[in-house]
Amino acid sequence: MTDFKAWAADDAARHIRIPDESDDKYSRGVLGVITGSDQYPGAAVLGVEAALRTGVGMVRYLGGERVSSLVLQRRPEAVASEGRVQAWLIGSGTDHANREDAAHALAAVAIAQALPTVxxxxxxxxxxxxxxxxxxxxxxxxxxxxxxxxKDDIVADPAVWAVRASEELGVTVLLKGHRSYVAGGGVALVAASAPNWLATAGAGDALAGILGALVATHTAEIASVETTLARLAASAAVIHGLAAHRASAGGPLTILDLAEAVPGTIAGLLRHG
Incomplete structure (x- = not known):
């Protein structure tokens, strides 16, 4: 059985890129986002919100007119046009069975670019x-x-299935849950910072946005160190869970509450990491 290393706040703190005085919006990382649909437009809004609050220089959002409008109403600093990106976040709020929609056509182009992708x-x-x-x-x-x-097989032993999926599919896996299991690049990590209140709609969309931002700001490390994606995935899970605790304060929360708590959570990690 694979031994999973617990991934905690101090580990996550080491995987947050702090901009310096030489940075501009491009060098800080540009995340391309292809998410949401007419059925689930909120997934795009939540993912973009979380990514921007985690710390990237720019988010480029590509999607349908209605979803793009909602994203820009909430986050006018997002750029709704094609252009250079360092990483992609694809799929939140889209239908896996509908390969004919616009999002899947855009995604097919994106995944062919050989960039780090969530x-x-x-x-x-x-x-x-x-x-x-x-x-x-x-x-x-x-x-x-x-x-x-x-599904019952996954529920019975999620850690084993996270490793098996990584090996069979040839990707890094972040298996979401109260305890999130990460496997890939020869490492196995577990993050358990989430409160029970986080079992709510939209939580996964925000987690994907947080992870997309971390990936976009660490592309050089991803290219050079095989374990980086797994460590970033576990760090995203830690930030997500700690932000939920901050937003919750012991009670219910919404996912926009969580996203708004991300900058303060990251500041706290950097102070004490």
């Missing part, structure tokens, strides 16, 4: 067409779908 939600099955480093972020039911096994 695949979530309806894009998990695109891992086999990706040409760059990939991290997938399924919950238990989604991983069962991708692997073609009963």
């Amino acid at each position: 695949l979530d939600g309806g894009a998990l099955e695109l891992h086999d067409g990706a040409t760059g480093p990939v991290v997938i972020t399924p919950h238990y039911g989604e991983l069962a779908r991708v692997l073609g096994v009963p």
